Amino acid sequence: MSLTDEERSRLADVVRLQPTKNGELQEAWALESGSEVHQYLENHLKEYYYRDDDSLIRSTAEANDLVDVEPGIEADAVAKGGVPETIRVPELEAQVFEVVAGPEERSQSVVAVLDAVRDAFDIDPDVDAVRRALRSLERKNVVEVVYRTVPTFKLAVERDAVTVEVAE
Template identity: 70%
Template sequence: MILSEEERERLADIVRLQPTKNKELQERWGMESGSEVHSYLEDHLADYYYRNDDSYICATPEAAELTGADPGLEGDENGVEIIRVPELEAQVFEVVAGPDERSESVVSVLQKVRSAFDADPEVDAVREALQSLRRKGVVEVVYRTVPTFKLAVERDDVDVEVV
């Protein structure tokens, strides 16, 4: 299936906004109704989206690959403005060292999550959360004896939405 420029741009919107609703796409695309969004999705992008268990619109992995867009990110050339992440990633983002602070190990971040929240994640889950945030461009890795992490952006410059 070959996509037009408009279809590719709208598919990239779905990738970045996922999970999203008809209403959000309606506003973004300047459409009259959620029904119009649904019809567009079915007529133009049926192979590249699905609805999750909560009926939110999500992009297929092929859609992300095709568009080159980053899932769950919104922003522009000035940087990331909104990230949509699972709860653990939101907690990690909240406690990891800031951009002007000394970077910290996975275990340090784990202890901060445990202390700040009523949570007891595994160290591997925190490592995965840090790596996911790194791929989103909001956390950076500093290599010392072990890889350490800190924010790559000011915490207040990014809105975090838990999905």
Template identity: 70%
Template sequence: MTTDPALSEEEIARLADVVRLQPTKNKELQDAWGMESGSEVHQYLEGELSDYYYRDDNSLIRATPEAADLVDVEPGIEGGEENGGVPSVIRVPELESQVFAVVAGPEDRSESVVSVLNGIRGAFNADPPVEDVREALQSLRRKGVVEVIYRTVPTFRLAAQREAIDIEVTDD
């Protein structure tokens, strides 16, 4: 890890969040940083971290390779080239790991957010809010390990075999 003397401790910490959460959206960073709006996140990124991030073809926020060198965290995803674009390793908070463990497999019928919530309740004796489960599914979708199937309501299933992806739980 090298450090950029032009970046404050707060900027380094927030840059680490971008590296760890990528690919991410303003809303995820807003929640992580305790900001009032996605607009405030955008202004911060442009004003303080513009040299260290970019938006991909889907407008998701990603860290530059230089950003990853500046912070002492592993990127949120690794691999994907050899697995049809699906990452081989993802680093996620505990709820996302629980969602990953119970969501339908790639050959199974996709399931609703409520069905995934019920799976978490049964497998982990936990009762997260349904909105948190929805956000976890969307985050896993952005990471490329869950796909959405649109029926009457959006439903979800894994994009690859569960065994093909290593899940590492972060402290968040």
């Protein structure tokens, strides 16, 4: 099956962002709903993606070969519960990774991470964007959630154990 430019671009997003959810692709593709994402995947990219045991969207090996981007994570490492050596993430996720509490530090609330991002990078992201970034990093096994009065976050690994590449 030959892909259109749009399909190839969107497939590259699936590869780059995996493991991902409808909501992340909805944001990346500027669609109205997660249902639209599902319909697009089924109608255009059905041969190139699957859902894992946690219902996260992942690309097939064939999809990885078709596009010129690195997968968001090393699938084997995460499948084994391990830590990927390299993650390819959007700029905000890279910034969150840089400022979130380390593995030996006290975990931080989403608002505390938001404040740290604001201070470190002189930007003003939305709190929901920071929450999504933290959850995405959690799915990549590099951030963990510590449940206190509210969910809090800290690195699951030493910061220098993972190479973070900013996807453009």
